[in-house]
Amino acid sequence: MRVAIAGAGAVGRSIAGELLENGHEVLLIDKNPSHITVERVPQAEWLLADACEITSLDEAALQRCHCVIAATGDDKVNLVVSLLAKTEYGVPRVVARINHPSNEWLFNDAWGVDVAVSTPRLMSALVEEAVSVGDLVRLLRFSQGDANLVELTLPDEAALVGVRVGDVTWPEDTALVTIIREHRVLVPSQDDALEAGDELLFVAAQERETQLEDLLSLTRDEMQAAKAAQSEPGSATSE
Secondary structure (H helix, E strand, O other), X not given: OEEEEEOOOHHHXXXXXXXXXXXXXXXXXXXXXXXXXXXXXXXXXXXXXXXXXXXXXXXXXHHHOOEEEEOOOOHHHHHHHHHHHHHOOOOOEEEEEEOOHHHHXXXXXXXXXXXXXXXXXXXXXXXXXXXXXXXXXXXXXXXXXXXXXXXXXXXXXXXXXXXXXXXXXXXXXXXXXXXXXXXXXXXXXXXXXXXXXXXXXXXXXXXXXXXXXXHHHOEHHHHHHHHHHHHOOOOOOOO
């Protein structure tokens, strides 16, 4: 896969190094001569140019790229690069870095962004994920489909502990993609039973997050109380 990265600062170089280790072709673009440090990522291609200029992107042959990553420290630049990559060059996948959380609402498909990565939000989410049990934590937002990658650690008292994945009625537009259990990564099957302490990762529509959190946080006592209320005379189920 050929990837162009706009922004050859510390973030851009780090991304380039990871991609090169995974066998991809990488082109780093930056207009700041001090950022053109070829010796730091010698396997990459380098281009001293303004990634917001069409002539520069023509020189970079952006139409040959499978992915463009807008990784500069300027949100305005990242939006322009994303829009040009998608609309002018038809790049299949555009990933953009968000530097300031107040600008997050702009990073969507209207600006050509497929995936927006907010560094401040991601760091705060990782902190929450490390210390929160029973609370839904949003890790990553996907622009397409208005979906998010969310995580919840299943509490000991959760009603779903011991329940098979296939027996749970998950909210619409929600998919359980991974269970992290005792340092193992599990691809969930219908027959897997949920355990206390499981870290559950979902891709879920934003409007379903509250419903999903309510389901996962429901305790055994709350479930029994709800069943008792339904079985009382005069309830909807007993009539």
